[in-house]
Amino acid sequence: MVVLLSALASLLLATDAVARPSTLGRDPRVKRGIRAPVHRYVPSNNIVSRDTGAVYHIWNGGGWILPVLIGGQQVYLNIDTGSSDLWTASTLMPEDQQKTVTRGSVYDPSNSSTSHEVEGYTYGLAYADGSGASGPVYRDTVNIGGAIVPNFAVGVCDDLQYGPGSDGTRDTAGPVGLGFGVMNSVRPNPQCTFMECLEPYVPEPIFGTAFKLNNTGYINFGYADPAAYTGSITETPVANTSSGNEGQWVNLGVRFGSGGSVFDVDPLDMDFDTGTASLSVSTDIAAAYWDLVGGADDSSGAWEYPCGTELPDLDFVFSNVTSGPSTVTIPGQNLKNGDASSGMCSTWMNVVDGRGNAGVPFYISKYIIWNQAKPTMSFADQVN
Template identity: 25%
Template sequence: MASLQGLSKIPRIPNKNYKRSGIKSYVHLLKKWGFQPTQPGPYFQLNKATETLGTFHKFGLEEELSRVLAKKTSTGEIGEVPAEDQQNDTEYLCPVQIGTPPKTFMLDFDTGSSDLWVWSSELPKETLAKAKDHNIFDPKKSCTFKVSKGSKWEIVYGDETSASGTVGTDTVTIGGIAIENQAVELANKMSPEFIEDTADGLLGLAWSTINTVTPKAVATPVENMITQKDIPSNARLFTAKLGSVHDAKDPDKGESFYTFGYIDQDEVGCHEIHYTHVDKSQGFWMFQSESATVNGKTVARNGNKAIADTGTTLALVSDETCKAIYDAIPGSKYDKDEQGYTFPSNTPTDKLPVVTFAVGSKKFAIHKKDLAFTDVGKGMVYGGIQSRGTLPFDILGDTFLKGIYAIFDQGKTRFGAVQRQDPDDHHHHTRAPHS
């Protein structure tokens, strides 16, 4: 059992290989979430006659299972989506120790999924030959590893890319907390898209109902922290502060981290944490988000829900909300070649709108600099907020989460937020991160 003194921040480390691309990030989200775009562009979901594409995100849209991501070329031909068209890399990685003796792996922390999987020595030789920068888990080198006989796992995305393998248990250490007998999913097969990612694997922080292990789903690291009493009973939670490499001159130097089992009071300060109930029925950190505002003008969204997803770089919202936001930015336009909203890179900060989204009953503002995701050339930037297409809920990814200190309270089934102030909102021009 960990004492509070033993708990520590887990740094969120910028991936030096990551290159920002608006359209590639959007294609990745089409792949991850399987929605049909409602705005024009080269990428769309093609209906397939197959019964199912395997284990897929479960959000009550059965018809999504028979779709595959496709691309329409400039000549009108329809074909597969090349790997180079997708964002296959992760912007930030977190250190996690697995095994005895412990070995460090750099993982993608994702509140939109529930699998803990790693590159393993069970992968084919030709795959391992490409793994020069990867940390590889070899179960034979850990004296605490136990095979989970008969268990297997598979993640399949909407373009039929997949990763799969075997399952075992081992000691996993996250931020000073040693979790015993944690299920670890070992990759023995993966699509080229996964091979291109700098991450050594993924650590899912959603609810275990969407874990892909069969025949029986396994508990997530946070669930095991709770049952093993590794974290205090009054703090069965984790928190996320998503800073930015572009905030190096801010007082906090753009620090980015997760905590498990405690709330960083320096981040809360004199503010009160605003909490709202989480609907975990679909396995996600989902909550009511029934209004948005653009320069104080409300966009009513009766019954609208949103999920907080650290595994999504952008924010995806309804077309009506997108239109209200970009209508408020002079010179903005929807660029069908980029399949996204863009606006002039020289837009002064005071000409950018104040955009808020509701978390339950309270509104939280996006930092103005995060309205710009990256340069797309011709003096334009790709917006950090884009269309969710046919998805029935918003995905509030890093664009939104960078504006708050987020508390994922698993014990009390609630999501908490504290607004973070951004000194850059008083600067003169949009600073889009370069790709």
């Protein structure tokens, strides 16, 4: 999920003695990759397609989550490459706020022998959907499936807000932010992200994601798994330092097409944010794609198509490929949000102004290698 930050760039680059966790208790010479299982949270009152993994009747579609141990206490957090904080709902929040976390428990810093508050440090986030979270910063041991960072800076929420249109609940206690540290919200000095702090303990400064059609999957910390993908792999640079894209996994100037033909429309800068469900593109890109589908219509304010139609594949055409083919294709069925036999069905393609987002339709097709050192993203077809 994209974070809206108002701090000056000079603040974002500041460092001090607490900017990196202590390695006490861990030997950074012993490096190994970690594979942590994940699954997609789907509210029980929704229907999941066995063919596409689409979640019908809601627009957020759930998200991929995993159990995280903070000071030995298990909380459920979502994987979010669009933000750079690891924060959690906690017992510091009022009780009525604690009850809005619908899955698992909240973190109790007083119940951890390895927890201590960092005096004078706070975090605060405002998300694009109007929600937000803020509170003090504690250091504690964080363990994600065996990927362990001691003395990690955790945002401990004491005030949780919900945006307009929200039902006032959360599926998880918070996010594992896997953007770049320049976006971290801790003040007075930002902190390294979980993946950045994990670097001393893993073979490579990368992570790999495989989100599956059946709403399971995994994340590889510190290595890419060649058994997870098949065929050619495309590597593209990340524009995480360009103006307006600081700290994000963004690829500039992506064009779109279908069946090997490129649409005659302007390219779009694309955000690869795992905290967002829908594929978001410009009005012109959406119109060019749905012009290929007989009976497709946007008169209701969003694109719909006649149910039962076989949708054409969608090509992402990258303008600045480092290696591999420039065209990466996702199946048209990934865009379906409904599988009725008659009537009009909705889709997982949204229209936006400004930067687009790859969304779930892309992620469930590809094994993605996120390299924060180069930085690059690499895409290949998943082995399912």
